[in-house]
Amino acid sequence: MIYRVVFSSDAEKQLNKLDKSVRVQIIDYLKTRIEGSTNPRMLGNAMTGDFKGSWRYKVGKYRVICDFKDNICVVQVIKVGHRKNVYDLGGNDMRKKIIAANWKMNMTPAEAARFAGELVPLVDVPEVDVVICAPFVLFGAVWVNAEGTTVALGAQNMHYEDKGAFTGEISADMLSAVQVSHVIIGHSERRQYFNETDCTVNKKVKKALSAGIAPIMCCGESLLQREMGITIEHIRMQIKLGLLDVSAGDAAKVVIAYEPIWAIGTGVTATTAQAEEACAAIRQVLTEIYDKSTADKIRIQYGGSVTPANAAELFAQPNIDGALVGGASLSLDFAKIVEAAK
Secondary structure, three states, X not given: OEEEEOOOHHHHHHHHOOOHHHHHHHHHHHHHOOOOOOOOXXXXXXXXXXXXXXXXXXXXXXXXXXXXXXXXXXXXXXXXXXXXXXXXXXXXXXXOOEEEEEOOOOOOHHHHHHHHHHHHHHHOOOOOEEEEEOOHHHHHHHHHHHOOOOEEEEEOXXXXXXXXXXXXXXXXXXXXXXXXXXXXXOOHHHHHHHOOOHHHHHHHHHHHHHOOOEEEEEEOOOHHHHHOOOHHHHHHHHHHHHOOOOOHHHHOOOEEEEOOHHHOOOOOOOOHHHHHHHHHHHHHHHHHHOOHHHHHHOEEEEEOOOOHHHHHHHHOOOOOOEEEEOHHHHOOOHHHHHHHOX
């Protein structure tokens, strides 16, 4: 069988940033060291051989991950000890599902270390981007288990200033220094209890992007707003203000999480139709702000009582690219949600 390997110009630039010896080892691996293959060969941008599923190989400080599907080889190179997806060496044009665990204010470091030790091996899969957004004091407990895997470390909040007299706050540079690759911004609980506004959300989004951290920007309506029939109007406003003065190139790096406030932690989930309607409206306003190409690149999550029972149906919708998971991320059921996204 022949598999097409796509190396975009940007991907080639990233590959060229690696030390020459490492680059040679990785290319040599792609050509001749494919585990489980029969007579592997690499011809231009095509690979031939008997490949099955996914495999990974460690080259020095780097981990090579390849996923074979539909005659396309999706290749990633991840620096061990660094945050996820430092180098992305190609793949197809479909949006990859992203599942983020929001642990909120739960667990001690000892509890988190034990739980992460059980969870990470279950969700260390190349087909889905998995992020664990933990309280600040649990970063170490998560990272000791996630380092060298495809599981990324995320934060639940950050400040928009670089430093200063902001007692109790954490800066983007602080997060970046401890391998954080994603940060939740504008969660409804932050808006409700800590006076987060669309203005501060916008400042945080821009600061996170400048630090190389992917924002998971939240939006969603209250029960009253839904009953008044202004759901779409409200989330359109949140998206426009949250992405104010954010370029199209940077916007493509943002993950948007649609979370109807009335469904968070209540056990009540928006119907599949309601969730898809809102996510489609978000993609439409992104098209209006930027263009269709940019809007099609941005991943939109659904959040609000996502469980293993409803995950597959939600992920089957054309505009739902994953989930921001709260309560269900505190048990090994989270792995079933990740499985549903594969």
